[in-house]
Amino acid sequence: MTEFSWPDRSQVPASDDIDRSWPATVSALPLGSHVSGRVIGRQPFGVFLLLNGAPNAIGLAEITAIPHHMELPALGATVAGEVIWHADHNRQVKIRLDEWHTPG
Template structure:
């Protein structure tokens, strides 16, 4: 497994699906709400997540919003955190992580 990877496009909702679902995503995930999801991509700046229970929602947990001195969670890891922002320009839910578990 490479250290860093972009999300596999087969795991990602289509851009059209994300755009059509965005108002429902923002409504379902208000700031401060608790979320869980699965890591589908790792970059030096953070991890991309598929969020549980919210169809077509993609999360991003940036490294600046992770506990210190934790390392980036692995691909497939289950993560838990808090919604801290809705990035309308790229249809991402920004997440502050507080725990994660290895796949398996």
């Protein structure tokens, strides 16, 4: 297995379900809310998450929010973080992982 992988399609909600649920997802996960989920894909630009309590939502923690000394969490890891953006164009909830917060 390589260091990077796209999410297995069997783990990702259907795109129609994601689209239909998007308004409810945005409402249920406002900016600043705390979420947790499981890493289902790793790419050089970040990790994809299945979010707990939001069955038709995909989270993305991008490396733009990662401190230089940190590494991407492993595939299958459970992580938590803060909702920092809703990407309407691709229906992703952008997350800053708790472990990536730097003091001050």
